Amino acid sequence: MKNKYSIFSLIKNAFSNHENWQRAWRDPEPKKEYDAVIVGGGGHGLATAYYLAKKHNLRNIAVVEKGWIGGGNTGRNTTIIRSNYLWDASAGLYDHALKIWEGLSQELNYNVMFSQRGVMNLAHNLQDVRDLKRRTHANRLNGIDAVWLETDEVKKFCPIINTSQDIRYPVLGGTLQKRAGTARHDAVAWGYARGADEMGVDIIQNCEVKGIKRSGDTVEGLETTKGFIKTKKIGVVAAGHSSVIANMAGLKLPLESKPLQALVSEPVKPIIDTVVMSNAVHAYVSQSDKGELVIGAGTDSYVSYTQKGSFNIVEETLKAILELYPIFSRMKMLRQWGGIVDICPDASPIISKTSIKGLYFNCGWGTGGFKATPGSGDLFAHTIANDEPHKLNAAFNINRFVSGDLVDEHGAAAVAH
Amino acid sequence: MFLINCPYCGERDQSEFVSGGEAHIARPKQPTELNDDQWAEYLFMRKNIKGIQFERWNHVHGCRKWFNVARDTSNDKIEKIYKMGEQPPKL
Ligand SMILES: Cc1cc2nc3c(=O)[nH]c(=O)nc-3n(C[C@H](O)[C@H](O)[C@H](O)COP(=O)(O)OP(=O)(O)OC[C@H]3O[C@@H](n4cnc5c(N)ncnc54)[C@H](O)[C@@H]3O)c2cc1C
Ligand SMILES: [Zn+2]
Numbered sequence: 425m426k427n428k429y430s431i432f433s434l435i436k437n438a439f440s441n442h443e444n445w446q447r448a449w450r451d452p453e454p455k456k457e458y459d460a461v462i463v464g465g466g467g468h469g470l471a472t473a474y475y476l477a478k479k480h481n482l483r484n485i486a487v488v489e490k491g492w493i494g495g496g497n498t499g500r501n502t503t504i505i506r507s508n509y510l511w512d513a514s515a516g517l518y519d520h521a522l523k524i525w526e527g528l529s530q531e532l533n534y535n536v537m538f539s540q541r542g543v544m545n546l547a548h549n550l551q552d553v554r555d556l557k558r559r560t561h562a563n564r565l566n567g568i569d570a571v572w573l574e575t576d577e578v579k580k581f582c583p584i585i586n587t588s589q590d591i592r593y594p595v596l597g598g599t600l601q602k603r604a605g606t607a608r609h610d611a612v613a614w615g616y617a618r619g620a621d622e623m624g625v626d627i628i629q630n631c632e633v634k635g636i637k638r639s640g641d642t643v644e645g646l647e648t649t650k651g652f653i654k655t656k657k658i659g660v661v662a663a664g665h666s667s668v669i670a671n672m673a674g675l676k677l678p679l680e681s682k683p684l685q686a687l688v689s690e691p692v693k694p695i696i697d698t699v700v701m702s703n704a705v706h707a708y709v710s711q712s713d714k715g716e717l718v719i720g721a722g723t724d725s726y727v728s729y730t731q732k733g734s735f736n737i738v739e740e741t742l743k744a745i746l747e748l749y750p751i752f753s754r755m756k757m758l759r760q761w762g763g764i765v766d767i768c769p770d771a772s773p774i775i776s777k778t779s780i781k782g783l784y785f786n787c788g789w790g791t792g793g794f795k796a797t798p799g800s801g802d803l804f805a806h807t808i809a810n811d812e813p814h815k816l817n818a819a820f821n822i823n824r825f826v827s828g829d830l831v832d833e834h835g836a837a838a839v840a841h
Numbered sequence: 842m843f844l845i846n847c848p849y850c851g852e853r854d855q856s857e858f859v860s861g862g863e864a865h866i867a868r869p870k871q872p873t874e875l876n877d878d879q880w881a882e883y884l885f886m887r888k889n890i891k892g893i894q895f896e897r898w899n900h901v902h903g904c905r906k907w908f909n910v911a912r913d914t915s916n917d918k919i920e921k922i923y924k925m926g927e928q929p930p931k932l
Contacts, residue, residue: 667889678885680862681914726860729891729915734842736856769885826881 449621460657465489469661470616471801477623480809490632494613500763506604513819521799534615543604548593643782664764666787685733691715705744733762861897
């Protein structure tokens with residue numbers, strides 16, 4: 425049984441100079457066989473394992489991760505959480521996640537620092553205004569909080585925005601979802617890992633999947649750098665590397681993997697207490713609890729697995745940031761990095777069975793899956809345990825690319841993060 | 842962040858170009874004959890290779906011509922550039 429984290433455990437451990445904290449999860453060697461194995465120790469994979477153990481009572485399971493947990497896009501994203509998507513299927517999916525976020529720190533006994541500071545999406549031209557108003561109405565019909573703000577209300581909500589009508593892309597208004605916000609990305613991975621580990625899930629790091637063994641159309645196990653692991657159910661949650669793993673099983677996915685970048689500034693005193701996103705000029709910004717501005721850029725136009733991204737993309741974003749927030753003109757940027765995002769043609773995820781029995785994929789989250797972490801884990805666990813999707817992820821099956829029943833969120837959902 | 846040697850203009854920064862994705866996906870000759878699976882394969886399914894991938898590029902801020910590139914997507918190194926209509930090189 426793990427020690428509960430609380431103010432008292434914090435005080436108690438302060439007396440021993442914080443040297444006696446229990447480790448948060450074990451570091452086991454893989455067993456010969458598991459009832460299910462999750463490939464990819466990002467937030468989605470760890471959450472999947474957590475809900476498989478917690479809600480479906482599957483305890484003899486493992487998560488295999490080629491690097492360290494949370495080292496993929498989970499630890500590289502700009503942590504924006506919102507559920508104001510246009511289509512009913514997406515609204516259901518993302519709001520399911522948002523509702524879990526609202527109680528997640530308590531449930532995991534791990535502070536994921538979920539902060540409902542609001543997310544504002546700006547409109548810069550008449551088409552933006554029409555699209556965003558339409559989305560606001562659609563959201564409200566789905567029971568998702570959303571309001572339209574006129575330019576002066578935008579200014580009131582976030583006073584440092586330049587709302588002058590003389591700039592290249594003037595602010596013509598915006599939408600606001602107040603329940604939206606941010607969370608601490610690493611804590612999400614660590615909290616789910618700790619919770620899953622406590623229920624007996626083996627979290628195996630530095631273990632790369634190299635092959636998928638199948639007999640006919642049924643999976644038999646995984647070839648990994650730590651040997652062969654026998655299992656009847658494999659749930660792949662490998663973000664940018666999903667196609668690489670699909671290819672091991674002889675499957676093709678409708679994905680392209682591209683670098684997406686973000687950067688943070690030097691830390692400063694509180695200056696922006698919400699999240700502001702702009703699709704048209706592709707700039708979005710929030711401020712971390714440490715005081716750094718967290719700025720997200722766009723994806724490169726080409727497939728790449730280099731986890732870097734191009735300089736011109738960062739340059740474009742910073743140009744837009746400076747026009748919208750002249751006050752940042754002398755800030756120094758401290759760090760820049762990239763993650764490889766798996767983009768679906770309709771910018772919606774895949775949480776689905778495949779044509780191979782026992783092989784499940786959760787991928788295609790592209791530039792915007794962090795917000796869905798708890799919901800995605802919950803629904804993927806349901807899909808794996810029952811060999812059937814939950815009604816909330818039924819629309820996100822792989823067959824939609826054959827039937828044509830796409831969930832086209834490109835542009836529909838404001839900026840794609 | 843790399844340079845591309847346009848077969849028509851010479852070496853330029855990648856930002857002058859746009860990627861047209863996977864190359865050698867032939868347009869169906871008889872579209873009416875295709876079933877839904879074949880359409881899905883043509884329209885959406887991609888190899889998305891980590892390693893050497895054949896792709897189309899357009900010099901959009903230059904000569905605006907299309908050509909093919911064999912590029913290693915794990916390090917962005919370009920192995921070979923060849924014109925539209927040519928067969929992919931053996932690498
Ligand atoms: C710069 C940037 C900004 C973003 N901003 C936002 C945002 O503001 N809001 C939002 O909602 N989303 C955002 N996203 C998207 C979000 O980060 C992802 O959709 C989400 O984190 C995906 O989680 P995951 O657990 O599926 O993937 P990951 O965290 O990438 O986990 C996948 C894991 O699989 C492992 N793996 C891969 N191959 C193998 C193998 N062969 N064997 C074993 N393990 C393997 C990887 O090492 C990795 O740890 C952003 C992404 C980036 C890159
Ligand atoms: Zn040219």
